[in-house]
Amino acid sequence: MSAAPGPAAVAAATARARRAAAAVTDPELPMLTLADLGVLREVSADAEGGVDVALTPTYSGCPAMAAMRADVVRALKAAGFAEVRVRTALHPPWTSDWITERGRRRLAEHGISPPGPAPRHGGPVPLSLVPRRRALRCPRCGAGGAELTSEFGATACRALYRCAACGEPFEHVKEI
Amino acid sequence: MTTHDPAGDQESVYAGLLGDTDASHWAFGTGFDDPLAGVDTAVPDGVDRADLAAYCLMLGDDALVLAQRLAEWCSRAPELEEDVTLANIALDLLGQARPLLARAAQADPGAVPALPPGSPAPPEDALAFFRDEPGFRNVRLVETANGDFARSTVRLLLFAVWRLALLERLRDSRDPVLAAVAAKGVKEVAYHRDHAARWTVVLARGTEESARRVRAALEAVWPYHDELFQSHPVERRVAAAGVGPAPEDLRAPCAAVLGEVWAAAGLAPPEVPGLARVGGRAGRDGVHTEELGRLLAEMQSVARAHPLGSW
Numbered sequence: 462m463s464a465a466p467g468p469a470a471v472a473a474a475t476a477r478a479r480r481a482a483a484a485v486t487d488p489e490l491p492m493l494t495l496a497d498l499g500v501l502r503e504v505s506a507d508a509e510g511g512v513d514v515a516l517t518p519t520y521s522g523c524p525a526m527a528a529m530r531a532d533v534v535r536a537l538k539a540a541g542f543a544e545v546r547v548r549t550a551l552h553p554p555w556t557s558d559w560i561t562e563r564g565r566r567r568l569a570e571h572g573i574s575p576p577g578p579a580p581r582h583g584g585p586v587p588l589s590l591v592p593r594r595r596a597l598r599c600p601r602c603g604a605g606g607a608e609l610t611s612e613f614g615a616t617a618c619r620a621l622y623r624c625a626a627c628g629e630p631f632e633h634v635k636e637i
Numbered sequence: 638m639t640t641h642d643p644a645g646d647q648e649s650v651y652a653g654l655l656g657d658t659d660a661s662h663w664a665f666g667t668g669f670d671d672p673l674a675g676v677d678t679a680v681p682d683g684v685d686r687a688d689l690a691a692y693c694l695m696l697g698d699d700a701l702v703l704a705q706r707l708a709e710w711c712s713r714a715p716e717l718e719e720d721v722t723l724a725n726i727a728l729d730l731l732g733q734a735r736p737l738l739a740r741a742a743q744a745d746p747g748a749v750p751a752l753p754p755g756s757p758a759p760p761e762d763a764l765a766f767f768r769d770e771p772g773f774r775n776v777r778l779v780e781t782a783n784g785d786f787a788r789s790t791v792r793l794l795l796f797a798v799w800r801l802a803l804l805e806r807l808r809d810s811r812d813p814v815l816a817a818v819a820a821k822g823v824k825e826v827a828y829h830r831d832h833a834a835r836w837t838v839v840l841a842r843g844t845e846e847s848a849r850r851v852r853a854a855l856e857a858v859w860p861y862h863d864e865l866f867q868s869h870p871v872e873r874r875v876a877a878a879g880v881g882p883a884p885e886d887l888r889a890p891c892a893a894v895l896g897e898v899w900a901a902a903g904l905a906p907p908e909v910p911g912l913a914r915v916g917g918r919a920g921r922d923g924v925h926t927e928e929l930g931r932l933l934a935e936m937q938s939v940a941r942a943h944p945l946g947s948w
Contacts, residue, residue: 515675518732518821520728520729520732520821520825521729521732521733521735521736521818521821521822521825522728522729522730522731522732522733522735523732524728546675547674547675548674548675548676549672549673549674549675549676550675550676551673551676551736551814551817551818551821552813552816552817552820553820554817554820554821554824555821556824582805582823582824582827584805585802585805585890586801586805586823586827586830588830588831588834588894588897588898589831590831590834590835590838590897590898590901591835592835610718611718611719611721611722612722612828612831612832613718613721613722613725613726613828613832614721614725615721617725617728617729617825621718635828637824637825637828
């Protein structure tokens with residue numbers, strides 16, 4: 462009577478699982494989904510009602526990884542998947558270039574300056590004795606010419622700036 | 638169960654967290670899941686498992702011990718931004734230590750201290766919190782006391798210059814876990830190195846007092862520098878197996894980067910001998926200064942008092 466689901470059913474289940482996992486939000490940047498952030502690397506359902514997910518950490522010490530993993534498991538169980546296997550994809554390492562266009566827009570809408578293009582390091586990384594100049598716009602007033610306060614902010618992925626025009630401090634997602 | 642609602646979360650992006658009955662949101666980072674879950678952990682052919690484990694402990698302990706030292710600055714740094722910065726750097730290093738210790742445990746389970754039955758501590762925590770001082774394989778540079786801000790800055794500079802040179806080469810390791818940890822770590826440690834180098838120049842070119850302090854810091858920390866490049870037999874064997882670079886090969890690239898910093902800062906390293914080895918042994922052999930014992934006593938006390946503790 463019950464035959465194993467065919468490839469079309471598995472593909473549909475994968476699409477459904479992808480939608481459910483992609484909608485989970487980042488615990489520290491909750492205006493972004495895991496898909497916006499680019500940490501959701503892979504979602505694939507199988508014929509037995511299970512699903513495999515690959516997540517990649519943004520920074521080695523990112524404490525949000527465990528929460529992301531737990532949230533993905535809950536979202537997929539709620540979407541009807543009996544078994545959810547989440548694996549860590551360490552390679553290739555996450556880069557801020559993986560933040561989607563929608564993600565960049567959402568960051569700016571919420572007062573956080575999105576990252577510029579990440580540096581490409583194949584060989585030795587050159588020493589930089591002066592802060593890299595970034596062409597930033599203040600996410601509040603839109604002015605250029607913000608001053609760097611610190612390359613390290615409230616989380617590993619953010620730097621701190623102060624707008625020279627409106628005087629407001631704001632965060633910038635670092636290029637890595 | 639809450640789901641993401643793109644239209645409804647404009648008012649408060651945190652609203653989705655509040656309706657959730659699962660309290661894990663408020664204790665994230667405290668879960669004990671395997672940092673290498675799903676990672677290909679096969680040991681490459683021709684690599685001795687005990688050597689790989691010892692090498693991972695060396696690199697993991699360097700990061701763990703310096704992370705602990707940097708965390709001691711929390712609430713004590715000269716300014717709030719610097720406080721946050723040092724905590725961030727500590728967190729990056731702790732994040733690098735975790736998969737390295739997990740890899741060590743996975744390559745050589747015999748290296749992991751036994752815990753009472755029922756302990757929820759994963760193997761990397763058992764290594765971090767239940768190993769005694771002679772089991773730690775970090776270089777002595779990272780265990781040195783913080784001193785003043787200049788001293789911590791110079792220590793971070795020497796370490797980050799070396800670690801970045803190491804990680805750049807480790808990206809090509811035959812061990813897939815080490816290669817992946819290195820590819821990620823390069824991006825992080827590049828920020829650490831720039832930060833320490835900029836502060837070194839600022840202090841050296843700042844006031845008379847800041848210049849005096851950074852020169853004194855260099856005098857105090859420099860004797861620990863050479864140990865980074867002294868090959869331990871384990872390092873030589875993993876280098877021969879294509880797992881890690883030979884420590885002496887890092888001398889020239891590190892000297893070139895430090896030369897740029899000294900030139901910009903108007904500093905010169907002192908002509909002082911390196912810290913003596915003890916019967917030919919040093920940090921990589923588990924022979925440490927008395928500073929490490931005090932650091933470990935503080936770092937390990939909670940875990941050792943509650944070996945069955947869970948969040």
